[in-house]
Amino acid sequence: MIRVEDVWRTYRMGDHELHALRAIDEEIADGEHVAIMGPSGSGKSTLLNILGCLDSPTRGRYFLDGDDVAQLSDAALAEIRLRRIGFIFQSFHLIARLSALENVALPLVFGGVPPAERRTRAAAALEAVGLADRATHRPSELSGGQKQRVAIARATIMGPRLLLADEPTGNLDSRSGAQVLDVLASLHREGRTLVVVTHDPAVARRADRVIVLRDGAIAKRVAGADVTDLVRLFDFGNGPA
Amino acid sequence: MNPSDVVRLAARSLATNRRRSLLSLLGVVIGVVAVTSLTAIGEGALRYVDDQFASLGSSLVVIAPGRNETTGGMPMGVGGMPNDLTLDDARHLARRIPSVRHAIPIAASSGRIRHGGRNRQVPIIGTTAEFEGLQRLELATGSFLPPGDPSRGSAVVVLGQTVARELFDQANPLGETVRIGGWRMRVIGVLAERGTQLGLQVDETVFSPVATVMQLANKSSLTRVMLDLRPRADQRRVIEQVKSILIERHDEEDFTCISQDAVMSSLSSILRILTLSVAGIAAISLAVAGIGIMNVMLVAVSERTDEVGLMKAVGASRRQILALFLVESALLSVAGGAVGLALGTALVAFGRALYPAVELVTPTWAIGAVLGLSLATGLVFGVLPAWRAARLDPVESLRGR
Numbered sequence: 001m002i003r004v005e006d007v008w009r010t011y012r013m014g015d016h017e018l019h020a021l022r023a024i025d026e027e028i029a030d031g032e033h034v035a036i037m038g039p040s041g042s043g044k045s046t047l048l049n050i051l052g053c054l055d056s057p058t059r060g061r062y063f064l065d066g067d068d069v070a071q072l073s074d075a076a077l078a079e080i081r082l083r084r085i086g087f088i089f090q091s092f093h094l095i096a097r098l099s100a101l102e103n104v105a106l107p108l109v110f111g112g113v114p115p116a117e118r119r120t121r122a123a124a125a126l127e128a129v130g131l132a133d134r135a136t137h138r139p140s141e142l143s144g145g146q147k148q149r150v151a152i153a154r155a156t157i158m159g160p161r162l163l164l165a166d167e168p169t170g171n172l173d174s175r176s177g178a179q180v181l182d183v184l185a186s187l188h189r190e191g192r193t194l195v196v197v198t199h200d201p202a203v204a205r206r207a208d209r210v211i212v213l214r215d216g217a218i219a220k221r222v223a224g225a226d227v228t229d230l231v232r233l234f235d236f237g238n239g240p241a
Numbered sequence: 242m243n244p245s246d247v248v249r250l251a252a253r254s255l256a257t258n259r260r261r262s263l264l265s266l267l268g269v270v271i272g273v274v275a276v277t278s279l280t281a282i283g284e285g286a287l288r289y290v291d292d293q294f295a296s297l298g299s300s301l302v303v304i305a306p307g308r309n310e311t312t313g314g315m316p317m318g319v320g321g322m323p324n325d326l327t328l329d330d331a332r333h334l335a336r337r338i339p340s341v342r343h344a345i346p347i348a349a350s351s352g353r354i355r356h357g358g359r360n361r362q363v364p365i366i367g368t369t370a371e372f373e374g375l376q377r378l379e380l381a382t383g384s385f386l387p388p389g390d391p392s393r394g395s396a397v398v399v400l401g402q403t404v405a406r407e408l409f410d411q412a413n414p415l416g417e418t419v420r421i422g423g424w425r426m427r428v429i430g431v432l433a434e435r436g437t438q439l440g441l442q443v444d445e446t447v448f449s450p451v452a453t454v455m456q457l458a459n460k461s462s463l464t465r466v467m468l469d470l471r472p473r474a475d476q477r478r479v480i481e482q483v484k485s486i487l488i489e490r491h492d493e494e495d496f497t498c499i500s501q502d503a504v505m506s507s508l509s510s511i512l513r514i515l516t517l518s519v520a521g522i523a524a525i526s527l528a529v530a531g532i533g534i535m536n537v538m539l540v541a542v543s544e545r546t547d548e549v550g551l552m553k554a555v556g557a558s559r560r561q562i563l564a565l566f567l568v569e570s571a572l573l574s575v576a577g578g579a580v581g582l583a584l585g586t587a588l589v590a591f592g593r594a595l596y597p598a599v600e601l602v603t604p605t606w607a608i609g610a611v612l613g614l615s616l617a618t619g620l621v622f623g624v625l626p627a628w629r630a631a632r633l634d635p636v637e638s639l640r641g642r
Contacts, residue, residue: 049635054635081554089554113557
């Protein structure tokens with residue numbers, strides 16, 4: 001359960017202030033699948049980073065499962081990112097010198113899980129995304145879609161209830177993009193909350209509902225099925241027309 | 242996070258940039274080699290001095306005329322003329338202190354020694370028969386000074402090896418007459434060749450009875466009295482006894498006592514300080530090496546900014562990131578320390594093979610100190626880069642790519 005109350009994120013640029021987010025109020029229930037859309041610079045990623053406890057609001061409050069995140073120490077936030085949140089990025093962010101298996105096992109290392117258990121759990125997670133035969137490959141030996149599936153395995157290895165994906169298909173061709181979306185959809189079906197930031201109406205359409213941001217504020221809330229109309233109504237400037 | 246995981250992850254990232262890692266630990270290697278070999282030289286010198294004193298065998302207390310506040314230097318007649326140190330003084334000391342085996346008087350002078358057309362400026366030592374045993378002198382031919390009453394001189398000399406060769410070439414000097422100043426003296430012995438021993442160049446020196454040298458040089462005071470002590474004599478107690486006897490005879494403390502122990506301990510402490518300061522200078526190179534490590538680690542942090550961001554996103558705390566980078570720089574410096582120690586030990590072994598006379602050994606404390614120091618170098622100079630990594634804003638870091 002996510003609750004955001006009057007959240008502002010303000011950057012100081014010299015002597016004027018830039019509001020990346022303005023007065024965001026939003027609730028996302030457990031098990032929901034929500035897409036965040038909006039043009040570049042509308043604050044989508046900033047909102048996602050705040051939801052993921054990587055960033056904190058300049059003003060307002062963020063409750064994650066009832067905890068006021070602003071009150072937590074760095075160690076407690078790290079613990080939340082470790083166990084309650086899984087992050088998926090547009091550019092995968094795999095560590096090049098580690099194998100697929102080791103990349104997946106990285107959160108287990110920070111969680112203090114012993115090596116033998118790490119190997120079995122990471123292997124199982126790779127198998128779940130259909131990459132059991134790629135365990136010893138380096139990221140450079142994997143295709144884009146495979147990399148993103150490794151990243152998804154890494155994001156889910158600690159069993160988080162909340163998955164946050166920032167343009168998960170942004171660097172992929174449509175076929176591997178569809179594969180990745182299928183994996184995400186099945187994770188959602190297992191009961192996880194899924195929040196996806198995207199430009200792509202095809203991605204957003206899969207969500208239960210869509211939040212549209214514009215200039216840092218929520219401009220519209222629509223159901224996922226209505227996204228096609230939405231694209232016609234809004235000029236995203238850089239999304240597919 | 243398990244400590245073994247931290248080490249493994251840190252080692253993995255070092256291995257990725259093998260050349261840069263090796264170059265950065267080169268500085269530590271050089272520093273550690275310098276410390277191990279320089280302290281080995283210092284330790285070798287210390288042992289060499291020990292051996293030199295040990296070669297004297299018996300234990301020794303030396304008395305010099307004149308009051309001197311510091312031990313070991315030449316006594317100076319500051320604050321009025323000191324009384325002479327006389328043969329009678331020496332005789333009293335020998336008779337009244339039980340642990341004194343012999344009180345050997347020394348009168349040092351110098352002069353020109355002539356034979357035939359040749360001559361040579363030489364140091365002349367006036368002493369007694371016991372000096373031979375004290376200094377473990379060996380004779381090539383003839384005999385050393387005759388025993389007997391030291392106050393009675395006789396016109397005889399014992400020549401050092403070099404002096405004998407200079408004056409007589411291959412000819413046998415025994416029984417020949419040499420001239421020193423206005424005196425004609427008979428050669429009764431020639432010493433075997435002998436290197437420098439504690440400042441006395443035996444080969445260059447001429448020995449004669451103490452009374453003769455005092456007369457010849459017109460001296461009223463001995464230069465030294467050397468007390469040859471019985472085994473296990475307490476040198477400090479002997480010095481107290483010497484003081485009370487000589488003050489009783491001179492009415493004041495106008496002489497200086499130097500025990501062999503004191504000379505040795507002050508020499509040792511000088512050598513020790515020298516070794517320490519040289520090692521300290523060498524250790525500075527470790528600090529320079531630390532700056533190299535810091536530089537490499539700063540580069541590594543900025544290259545791996547996105548990696549740090551990712552680690553934070555998947556749940557690494559600041560402390561874990563700090564530990565990762567700190568261990569990385571510590572690994573660099575400790576590896577440098579180990580390689581340096583191996584090279585330094587090899588170098589010392591090589592030196593020992595080259596100069597067997599000086600026993601080159603890196604002291605254990607230096608090995609411990611240098612390893613501790615290189616670890617400390619990595620930790621100290623790794624703090625800034627690691628801190629910087631730990632403080633990275635994950636959002637900024639992830640945006641990089």
